[in-house]
Amino acid sequence: MPEDMPDLPWRSSRTSPFRRSLSREVIVEAAMDVLRKDGVDGVSMRRVATELSTGPASLYAHVAHKEELIELLYDEVAGDIPLPEPDxxxxxxxxxxxxxxxxxxxxxxxxxxxxxxxxxxxxxxxxxxxxxxxxxxxxxxxxxxxxxxxxxxxxxxxxxxxxxxxxxxxxxxxxxxxxxxxxxxxxxxxxxxxxxxxxxxxxxxxxxxxxxxxxxxxxxxxxxxxxxxxxxxxx
Structure with missing residues (x-):
């Protein structure tokens, strides 16, 4: 279904965690939600897996370990830093x-x-x-x-x-x-x-x-x- 089409009320939302296919981007997005709520100490593979309604083992196909997840999370934040056109x-x-x-x-x-x-x-x-x-x-x-x-x-x-x-x-x-x-x-x-x-x-x-x-x-x-x-x- 095109992204600009509304969800049909009798169907599950396409943003439901049960329907989202896992990817590194999806995992980092979920980790970002945990960071906003509980800070770095709240971020773990198990907690992020819970946010995505899956098990921790399913995350390891995309992220090797918690340390890598934190590195990806930091770089996601770094992407928000506005960069000037050098003059x-x-x-x-x-x-x-x-x-x-x-x-x-x-x-x-x-x-x-x-x-x-x-x-x-x-x-x-x-x-x-x-x-x-x-x-x-x-x-x-x-x-x-x-x-x-x-x-x-x-x-x-x-x-x-x-x-x-x-x-x-x-x-x-x-x-x-x-x-x-x-x-x-x-x-x-x-x-x-x-x-x-x-x-x-x-x-x-x-x-x-x-x-x-x-x-x-x-x-x-x-x-x-x-x-x-x-x-x-x-x-």
Whole structure:
């Protein structure tokens, strides 16, 4: 039946899990639903199989194991990152926005960011982000070695910021009872002896200023500014 035709009321919906043929795409889509509801810890082969009204064994014909499923899930998320058409005249603005969009995309997908820590995402969507990043930095005249390291270093900064943001969201929602309350931390720092930690105590009013977004952009400006300085360096 054509996709634009309505379902007949006496027939089962064509989106029913009982009628859907399994494929890698269908499995990742179901895993994404689990991620939205329960985060990365909720994603398992058994749970995804339950979402599809089948048994875990039927998934292994398409996905080797949970680790591969998580990798596919991360790359699916990476596909949501908007990629600019590289412009040499706007390379600094574009690469900055690319990293801002990368963090925002990761934050929209619960705690998926932490799955890339300690690993190198090599899915086609993640590689497309890396390709645009390298292209923009080269357009800006950033030295080759700096370009190679920046893909890793800035990527780590973006990912770590997203992980911290997801942890903060979890704390606000009350899903992590072990996380310390922000007010408790402020009171702890405020109670530090000024004679022993004079500089930390003197900065206390400034330590609590600024949103997560502002702090992230500040860090990004430091990194991008450093890359610009390398690009401008003679020789």
């Amino acid at each position: 040499p005249e706007r390379w600094r603005e574009q690469v900055t926005q690319l990293w801002v969009d990368s963090r925002a995309t990761l934050l929209r997908h619960r705690d998926i960011a932490r799955t890339s820590l300690g690993s190198i995402p090599l899915g086609p969507n993640a590689l497309a982000v890396a390709e645009v990043t390298v292209t923009l930095l080269r357009m800006g005249g950033v030295p080759e070695q700096a370009v190679a390291w920046a893909v890793d270093v800035v990527g780590l900064f973006v990912t770590a910021s997203a992980v911290e943001g997801s942890m903060e969201a979890r704390r606000r929602e009350g899903r992590d009872p072990t996380a310390p309350d922000e007010m408790d931390l402020r009171e702890l720092v405020a109670g530090l002896p000024a004679d022993r930690f004079p500089n930390v105590v003197s900065l206390l009013p400034l330590l609590a200023v600024g949103s997560d977004e502002e702090r992230f952009r500040f860090g990004l400006e430091l990194l991008v500014g450093g890359l610009v300085a390398l690009a401008d360096r003679p020789g």
